Amino acid sequence: MAAEMTxxxxxxxxxxGLGAATxxxxxxxxxxxxxxxxxxxxxxxxxxxxxxxxxxxxxxGCDAGSESDVAAAIDLIHNELGRVDVVVNNAAIDHTVSxxxxxxxxxxxxxxxxxxxxxxxxxxxxxxxxxxxxxxxVNIASTAATRAWANASAYHASKWGVVGFGRxxxxxxxxxxxxxxxxxxGGMRTHFFDRFVEQxxxxxxxxxxxxxxxxxxxxxxxxxxxxxxxxxEVIVTPVSETSWP
Numbered sequence: 001m002a003a004e005m006t007x008x009x010x011x012x013x014x015x016x017g018l019g020a021a022t023x024x025x026x027x028x029x030x031x032x033x034x035x036x037x038x039x040x041x042x043x044x045x046x047x048x049x050x051x052x053x054x055x056x057x058x059x060x061g062c063d064a065g066s067e068s069d070v071a072a073a074i075d076l077i078h079n080e081l082g083r084v085d086v087v088v089n090n091a092a093i094d095h096t097v098s099x100x101x102x103x104x105x106x107x108x109x110x111x112x113x114x115x116x117x118x119x120x121x122x123x124x125x126x127x128x129x130x131x132x133x134x135x136x137x138v139n140i141a142s143t144a145a146t147r148a149w150a151n152a153s154a155y156h157a158s159k160w161g162v163v164g165f166g167r168x169x170x171x172x173x174x175x176x177x178x179x180x181x182x183x184x185x186g187g188m189r190t191h192f193f194d195r196f197v198e199q200x201x202x203x204x205x206x207x208x209x210x211x212x213x214x215x216x217x218x219x220x221x222x223x224x225x226x227x228x229x230x231x232x233e234v235i236v237t238p239v240s241e242t243s244w245p
Contacts, residue, residue, distance in 0.1 A: 005083060006031065006032045006056065006081075007030070007031050007032070007083070007085040007086070008031060008032045008081045008082070008083050008084050008086070009026040009031045009032075009034070009085060009087075009223075010033075010034035010036060010073075010077055010084060010088070010125070011023045011026070011033065011035060011036065011088045011090060012036045012037070012062070012064050012087075012088065012089055012091035012117065012121065013037060013064075013090040013091035013092065014033075014035035014037050014042075014043055014046050014047075014059075015037035015038075015041075015043050015045065016037075016042055016046075016190065017212050018090055018185070018188060018212040018215055019046075019091070020212075021212040021215070021216035022215075022216040022219050022220075023046050023050065024049075024050065024213075024216070025213070025216040025217060025219070025220045027050045027053065027055040027057075029220055029224075031055075032055065032056040032058075032081045033047070033055060033056075033058075034057070034058045034060070034077035034081065035047040035057055035058065035059045035060070036062045036064075036073055036077075036091070037091070038062065038063050038064070038091070040060065040061030041061075043059040043060060044059040046059070047059035058077050058080045058081060060072075060076055060077070064089075064112075064113050064116075064117030064118075064121065065109070065117050066120075067120055070121055070124050071124055074121070074124040074125060078128060083128070083132060084132075084135060085129075085132070085135055085136065086135065086137075086138065086223050087125050087135070087136075087137050088140065088219060089118035089137070089138065089140060091113055091114075091117055092113060092114045092140070092158075093109060093110055093113045093114065094110060094152065094154070094155040095109075095154065095155075096151050096152060097151055098153075102154065110154035110155060110157075111154065111157065111158055111161075113158075114159065115157075115161040115162060118162060118166075119165065121137075122137050126178070129176070129177075129178050130176045130178065133176075133177050134176065134177025134178055134179070135177070135178050135179075136178070136179045136180075136181065136222075137166075137169065137173070137179070137180045137181075138180075138182075138183060138219055138222060138223065139166045139169075139180070139181070139182050139183070140162070140182075140219075141163050141166075141184045141185075142155070142184060142185065143185070143186045143187075143235070144156050144159045145159040145162065146235070146243070146244060147243055147244075147245075149243070162182065163182055163184070163233070166180050166181070167182075180230075180232075181219075181222045181223070181230065182232070182233045182234070183215065183218060183219055183222070183233075183234050183236070184233060184236070185210075185215045185235075185236050185237065186210065186235075186237025186241040186243065186244060187210065187238060187241065187242075187243075188209055188210055188211070188212045189209045189211060189212065190212055208238050208240050208241060208242055209238060210237065210238040214236070215236055218234055218236050222234060
C-alpha cells in the first residue's frame, strides 16, 4: 500500500507574530509548510527554523494583494510539496489614522492585503482542493470585526469583510469538502502594535494581550475536526480583552 502523502499547510504573514507561530504549530503537527510573507527573508527565517526540526518547508516572498504574486506562490508550493490541505490567510496591515487623514493609497493597501488577499488565496487553491476531495481555509479576522473604535476605519472594513467572505465561501465549499473557519482573535503580543509607539499612541497593557501561540493552537485545532463537523467562527481573546464584548 502506498504511503500517505504528508499534508501541507500554507501560512501567509508567516515571517513573524501569529503567522510564524501558526507555521510552527502545523510543523509540530506533522505538516509540510509553505511560509509566505511579503518579505522573503522573514519567510525564509521561519522556514529555516522549521527545517532544523525536520519539517519540509518552502519559503516565498509574496504580496498577498497581488494576483500574480499569489498565483506564483501557490504554483511553487504545490509543485514543491505536492498538495495543499490548509491555507491560513493571516497576512494583514493597518494604518492608524482618521478617515480625513488617510490617503486613498493607504485605504486601498489595507483592503488589498486584508480582504483581497484571502479572496486571491482561496481562488488560487480552490481547484487544487476540489481535485483532492477537500481542504480547509482559515481566515484570520479580528475583534475589530465585532466593534469599532476611531482611526481604524479601513481595518474595520477589511476585517468585517473577512467575516462575511468566510461565511459565503463556506457555503460554496460544502459540496466539495472544503471547510472554512474564521478565527477572530483579540490583542496579541506581536509586532502589530509597534506602529503605535511610532505614532505616539500608548501601547495596550500587556495584561490585555495574549500569546500568539495560543491563537495558533486554536487555528490548528479547528483544522483537525472530524469530517462531519466544522468550527465556523471562533473568538479567542485575553480574559481582560478591552474590545470584547
